[in-house]
Amino acid sequence: MKKTILKYVAFLSIVTLIASCSKDETPNTDNDGIQNGNETGIDCGGSTGVTCPGPEVPGDNTPDTTGENLEGELSEAKTLDASKSYNLTGAYIIKDGGKLTIPAGTVIIATGGTSSYIAVAQGGQIFANGTAANPVVMTSGSANPTSSDWGGLVLCGKAPTNVGSTATSEVGDLTYGGTVSDDNSGVLKYLRVEYTGAAFNSSKEFNGVSFFGVGSGTTVEYVQSYNGGDDGIEFFGGTVNGKYLVSTNSEDDGIDFADGWQGNGEYWYISGAAKAGIEGSNNGDNSSVTPLTTTTLSNITVVGPVTEGALYFKEGGGKFTINNFYTKGINLGVKVKDTDTDAANRIEAGDLVINPMQFDTPVDGYKTSDYTGATQNFITVGENTGAGNGAAAPAWTAGWTKGL
Numbered sequence: 001m002k003k004t005i006l007k008y009v010a011f012l013s014i015v016t017l018i019a020s021c022s023k024d025e026t027p028n029t030d031n032d033g034i035q036n037g038n039e040t041g042i043d044c045g046g047s048t049g050v051t052c053p054g055p056e057v058p059g060d061n062t063p064d065t066t067g068e069n070l071e072g073e074l075s076e077a078k079t080l081d082a083s084k085s086y087n088l089t090g091a092y093i094i095k096d097g098g099k100l101t102i103p104a105g106t107v108i109i110a111t112g113g114t115s116s117y118i119a120v121a122q123g124g125q126i127f128a129n130g131t132a133a134n135p136v137v138m139t140s141g142s143a144n145p146t147s148s149d150w151g152g153l154v155l156c157g158k159a160p161t162n163v164g165s166t167a168t169s170e171v172g173d174l175t176y177g178g179t180v181s182d183d184n185s186g187v188l189k190y191l192r193v194e195y196t197g198a199a200f201n202s203s204k205e206f207n208g209v210s211f212f213g214v215g216s217g218t219t220v221e222y223v224q225s226y227n228g229g230d231d232g233i234e235f236f237g238g239t240v241n242g243k244y245l246v247s248t249n250s251e252d253d254g255i256d257f258a259d260g261w262q263g264n265g266e267y268w269y270i271s272g273a274a275k276a277g278i279e280g281s282n283n284g285d286n287s288s289v290t291p292l293t294t295t296t297l298s299n300i301t302v303v304g305p306v307t308e309g310a311l312y313f314k315e316g317g318g319k320f321t322i323n324n325f326y327t328k329g330i331n332l333g334v335k336v337k338d339t340d341t342d343a344a345n346r347i348e349a350g351d352l353v354i355n356p357m358q359f360d361t362p363v364d365g366y367k368t369s370d371y372t373g374a375t376q377n378f379i380t381v382g383e384n385t386g387a388g389n390g391a392a393a394p395a396w397t398a399g400w401t402k403g404l
Contacts, residue, residue: 160237192226282316315343
């Protein structure tokens with residue numbers, strides 16, 4: 001009740017203040033889903049240097065730090081409340097039979113560093129039901145947030161991989177993989193994950209969102225990784241599809257897939273990746289093992305600069321068909337590891353086909369590919385629409401993404 005009264009008083013104050021303001025026409029350009037007075041350039045009462053707060057709008061749900069803590073294990077159904085604040089203070093594991101529902105507009109603030117992450121174990125489910133106006137946001141609790149502030153989001157399913165059925169996730173040590181191709185780990189829709197990538201050691205660190213053996217019954221649409229310390233989004237085997245995915249400013253690859261992933265991707269917008277825009281491989285220990293990584297990707301944009309190509313085809317690669325691949329400001333279209341015999345064999349067998357691939361204002365001296373084998377026609381250079389009719393952020397990213 002006390003909070004309700006305070007909100008009402010604050011609302012009356014804002015209304016009074018806005019009545020005396022004159023607003024200039026400077027738009028909100030940071031696309032963070034939150035509109036406030038400083039962003040819209042509202043001047044109050046003619047006073048120099050004074051700004052008034054803008055109206056409360058959907059998506060502006062930044063919580064305080066006095067709310068409910070999330071930590072431990074969940075083995076039953078739990079639904080969060082978007083009007084409350086949630087603090088991720090440690091590992092929060094959704095176990096077999098557990099079901100976590102996160103309504104639109106919910107913000108989860110992570111404060112536990114490396115030990116702070118959300119993981120869905122085999123048999124568990126997560127339902128992040130955001131909207132374009134009210135995304136679900138998982139972010140850092142730091143006063144000055146930066147990459148690697150906390151872990152990230154991990155899903156483990158029962159779908160096939162090529163690393164066996166008793167594999168464990170590289171972070172969290174949860175079992176994943178199996179024979180259930182249509183396994184359902186829930187729904188991720190209009191979800192933004194920020195400042196992830198905390199490291200366990202020099203070789204293990206979180207991605208923004210990691211899918212370990214996740215099945216095709218899982219819905220993954222409109223998901224952004226923002227300022228992650230490792231890969232933005234990564235698929236480790238499984239059959240789940242990814243549609244409308246955004247990776248922004250990852251400190252490794254933008255989107256990565258490996259270990260016999262047999263899903264498809266459509267409408268991916270990748271910018272600011274430190275290494276490859278997309279890294280696609282079969283298996284780092286046995287590059288010819290089956291099931292082979294097999295995918296069709298459509299309407300993809302990679303905005304550079306990148307240091308390992310718009311696409312890095314490595315560790316046996318797999319069977320990739322990529323339609324409408326748009327790049328801008330890159331120095332290399334496709335990188336192929338020069339010692340990777342199995343990846344080369346895949347190209348020679350016609351298993352990598354890109355048609356068309358467009359190079360918009362590439363870096364001077366760029367190459368379409370660094371592959372030196374006999375087959376050089378696996379890339380057809382031409383014009384296409386990419387993920388967003390060019391290098392600009394697509395219309396479907398409006399409202400729920402950040403940093404575009």
